[in-house]
Amino acid sequence: MRYTYPWWKEKVIDSNAKRKDELCPLTMEEAAMVLKALDIDRSYQIYIADGEIYGGQRRMAALTSAYPNVVRKETLLPSDISGFLQNHSSQMVALDYIVLGE
16 A cells, blocks of 8 residues: 555555554554553453454464453444445544543
C-alpha cells in the first residue's frame, strides 16, 4: 500500500528504528509477557482492536495460549453487520471506542 498511494508519506520503514523510538506496537509475545507480569487474570477477555494480525494464528499463539479469551470485533459481531462495517473505517474506529469503554 505504501508504494501504491502517493499520499502515503513513509515508503521505507525501518522497523528496528521504529521499535527503538517506541513507535511500534507490542508483538503478541510481548503483550502476553506484559499481561502476565501485571498478573492479569487468564479468564479476562482480551480485545484486539486492530484488524487481522500480521502472521495470523501463528503470531497469535503466544497470546492465545496464555489468554484464551482473545476476541476481535469481527468475532463479536453477527456476520451480516461485520461485513457491512468492513468498508467503513470510521465506523470500525467508533466500534473500537465503544467496546474499549471510552
